[in-house]
Amino acid sequence: MLIAVPRETDPIESRVAASPDTVKRFSALGAKVLVEAGAGLASGITDADYVAAGAEIGTSVLKTADIVLKVRRPNAAETKAMKPGAIVVAIMDPYGADAALAAMAKAGLSSFAMELMPRITRAQVMDVLSSQANLAGYRSVIDASAEYGRAFPMMMTAAGTVPATKIFIMGAGVAGLQAIATARRLGAVVTATDVRPASKEQVESLGAKFVAVEDDEFKQAETAAGYAKPMSAEYQAKQAALVAEHIKKQDIVITTALIPGRPAPRLVSAEMVASMKTGSVLVDLAIERGGNIEGAKLGEVVTTANGVKIVGHNNMPGRLAASSSLLYAKNLYAFVEMFFDKKTKAFAVPWDDELVKAILLTRDGAVVHPNFQPKEPVAAEEPADTSVAEAPKRASKSKSAS
Secondary structure, three states: OEEEEOOOOOOOOOOOOOOHHHHHHHHHHHOEEEOOOOOHHHHHOOOOHHHHHEEEEEEEOOOOOOEEEEEEOOOHHHHHHHHOOOOEEEEOOOOOHHHHHHHHOOOOOOEEEEHHHHOOOOHHHHHHHHHHHHHHHEEEEEEEHHHHHOOOEEEOOOOOEEEEEEEEOOOOHHHHHHHEEEEEEEOOOEEOOOOOOOHHHHHHHOOOOEOOOHHHHHHHHHHOOOEEOOOOHHHHHHHHHHHHHHHHHOOOOEOOOOOOOOOOOEEEEEHHHHOOOOOOOEEEEOOOOOOOOOOOOOEEEOOOOOOEEEOOOOOOHHHHHHHHHHHHHHHHHHHHHHHHEEEEEEEEEOOOOOOHHHEEEEEOOEOOOOHOOOOOOOOOOOOOOOOOOOOOOOOOOOOOOO
């Protein structure tokens, strides 16, 4: 069984899908691991590190691989390079990627989207969203500190008192909670908001103050899977008014709100940004899905007319590639290890397993995941009057990943 780890082709991607530790683990199971030359350099892992762990280094690693481990979805050239029947595991970003899914299906690949992993106890060690969001939340505070240019903790000195920095975290999921914890460790005064009722206790347990309109809708604003529900226009208006007043008093705002399969919700308007003091900083962790902050630009740090910085760094986990790659590699190993049959000493995918079915996108030449089935073409109706042919109306929907 050959496992291939190619070098990521996206120029913004600095992570890698295997670590020396996971190479050792795969080798111990009896698999051969082939790593593309230079694949781990951006994550601080040399080819020699992989060789010492038991891997082989190559240049064209996809052609004979039985399992391909990647960070991002394979591009068209990579998809064509893989042999039919190969298994590819990655963060697939499948929403709105119909052509890419169709190409993987046509190539005969069995593809798995790790970000669709159910958030259940059994799958915690495979939860790539949590492992990567945790580091993104940490990095957001570090980046905010670098742009802010002032100390976070209150400092009382003979020359005077330096006031504590006020930081507002919008969204208290994994990234938001880590941002709260990091900002608190650095001495800031932290407040946070989220539409999920359960988040209030989590926020307060980290020493931050919770800010939200806590009405009846708020109490029902969480799905069974633990994600935030879209809120009504009325609630959004009340929450926006509360947040607008709060933001005026903040030095740093970090937004983390994403809903799977939907564009990032707009949380901070241009008017809110304009209300902040000169030198204030906003960090948008949802920028890759359209952003939570009006005026944020992907891959840029924007300075507004009133001297406020809006940080829109691309691939925030990749800004800590050495750490995020180690965690991501462990996520992948935990999933692939499920395939290993200890009796036969071979890999065999348990196709009926609930985790496998939840994240399997393509198999046997077809897109099999129910959420990403190809759309049926809408047939044109026969016109009532053949002298006047109306163009058929087609509805189209676009989706983005969260």
